[in-house]
Amino acid sequence: MKNINVKKHMLVPEHSKLTKKEIQELLEEYNLSLNELPKIVSTDPAIERFNVKLGDVIKIIRDSPTAGKSIYYRVVING
Amino acid sequence: MNRLFKKYEGKLPLKVINDIKEKLPKKISEAKLKKILEEVVMEYNKMLVQPGESVGLVSAESIGEPGTQMTLNTFHFAGVAEMNITMGLPRIIEILDGKKTIETPMTEIYLKKPYSQGKNIKKLALSIKETKLNEIVSEFMVNIAESKIELRVDEKRMESIGVNYPVIQKCIKASFKELALSKKGDSIILKLSEKEKELNQLFKVKEKIKEVYIQGIKGITQVLPIKKGSEFLIITAGTNLKKVLELDFVDKTRTISNNIFEIASVLGIEAARQAIINEVFKVIQNQGLNVDIRHLMLVADTMCATGTIKGVTRYGVVKEKASVLARASFETPIKHIFNASLIGEVDHLNSVVENVMLNQPVPVGTGLPGLVTKVKREPEWLKNKH
Incomplete structure (x- = not known):
């Protein structure tokens, strides 16, 4: 896709990739396994720039009308 | 003082912290502030939804009940013949069912300066039209x-x-x-x-x-330049978001389509989630009804949890359910039970519907916690008796 900067669009919240260590901490904190997290497909335009691979976790900081900011996590799946 | 606020950022949502900052008197000692924050954290935790609360059911009722009062017709766009938009209940059904082709696709194209002030607007609009x-x-x-x-x-x-x-x-x-x-x-x-x-x-x-x-852009059948507030924008019937966003004079940060599948493929699943919330909320507000936005957020989260949009139908969200009986209880029961028996599916009875069927307590509210005890080790004297 030429000259579309998805990142700047108002509907797209801030995405960032977690490191291995951060994933580990996240799973421990909430007592989860990876496949219990919500998913995001690897071809998603919003995470195109990260060069993601399967099992990566994407941290999403959303603007929320009720909480100001809310944090969400998605695990990368094939798609 | 900011240091103190920083410490509470994980415990309180940003909005609450900002509210406190705003309402604080100009001079306050650190000890007092800490006391306030502790009190707020306590109150905040009290207000959170209890574990085991059946939030989905509450959402369904809260969206469904005002839904009975919605209009069933489509509105005509003021001024222009043949440009109408699906609104009211049909639109909500369309979004929540995850329909791929919607009845009246539409794009709102915001323009960059100086075009947003009305420069050449008619010409631009016609150049977009197919x-x-x-x-x-x-x-x-x-x-x-x-x-x-x-x-x-x-x-x-x-x-x-x-x-x-x-x-x-x-x-x-x-x-x-x-x-x-x-x-x-x-x-x-x-x-x-x-x-x-x-x-x-x-x-x-x-x-x-x-x-x-x-x-022009393929798929755009009608264009309509309008003035909204102090700026001009172009509304089109028919969508092609990807091509529209590639145009030079288009404001790439605000231009949106009303087709959530299109948004998901161009801007990603998170944008689609936000679009679902916005679109449903817009309809509800248009009808003069009042539904708490948290219910819509829950529905949108559920629809987008798998990374692609799943409608609330037997082909979408319901298909993702783990339990055979729960799926069978929704629609086409025989099909589900046949298929499950063919592959030997196991139902772990973790959810509500299947437990209702089997006359067991449902894992909701006080039914959720189970009894956990430590099994005492067998005493030595008993072991010898066996």
């Missing part, structure tokens, strides 16, 4: 004797959308390589080649040539 040959040709004349087609071009119309003869000729040439083109006055003459001289061929070409694409 134009076919029959819109700028006033008459198609078929000359059977010489196997020619004469196109009389409407020059006024041509000027208003900003194309000229060479462009048109090029467009025709691109899709009909066999034709010989010539220009005479305000008409273009097409001559069929020798081997296609048959009569029915001539009429076939005439029909086909009407659909020749001249300019």
Whole structure:
């Protein structure tokens, strides 16, 4: 896709990739396994720039009308 | 003081912290502030939804109940004939069911300065619209004797959308390589080649040539420049978000389509989630109803949890359920039970519906916690008895 900067669009919240260590901490904190997290497909335009691979976790900081900011996590799946 | 706030960022949502900051008196000691924050954290935790609360059921009721009062008709756009938008209940059903092709696709195109102030707005709007040959040709004349087609071009119309003869000729040439083109006055003459001289061929070409694409973005059938607040924007019927966002004069941060699947493929699943919330909320507000946005957020989260949009239907969200009985209880029970028995599926009875069927306490509210005890080790004397 030429000259579309998805990142700047108002509907797209801030995405960032977690490191291995951060994933580990996240799973421990909430007592989860990876496949219990919500998913995001690897071809998603919003995470195109990260060069993601399967099992990566994407941290999403959303603007929320009720909480100001809310944090969400998605695990990368094939798609 | 900011250091203290920072410490509470994980415990309290940002909005609450900002509210506290705003309402604090100018001078306050650190100890007192800490006391306030502790108190707020306590109150906040009290207000959180209890574990085991059946939030989905509450959402369903909260959206469904005002849904009974919604209008069933579609609104007509003020001023312009034939531009109508699906609203009310049909629109909500369309979104929540995850329909891939929606009834009235639409884009709101915001423009960059100076175009947003109204510069050339009409011309821009028309340049976006998909134009076919029959819109700028006033008459198609078929000359059977010489196997020619004469196109009389409407020059006024041509000027208003900003194309000229060479462009048109090029467009025709691109899709009909066999034709010989010539220009005479305000008409273009097409001559069929020798081997296609048959009569029915001539009429076939005439029909086909009407659909020749001249300019604009494919899929956009109508354009409407309007003024919203202090700026101009273009509303289109038909969508092609990807192509629209590639245009230079378009504000790439605010332009949106009302097709959530399109948004998901161009901007990603998170944008689609936000779009679902916005679209449903817009409809509900338009009807003068009041539904807490948290319910919509929950529905949108559920629909987008798998990375692609899943409608709330037996093909979407319900299909993702782990339990056979829960799926069977929704729609087409026999199909689900047959398939489950064929592959030997196991139902772990972790959810509500299947437990209701089996007359067991449902894992909701006080039914959720189980009893956990430590099993005492067998005493030595008992072991010896066996």
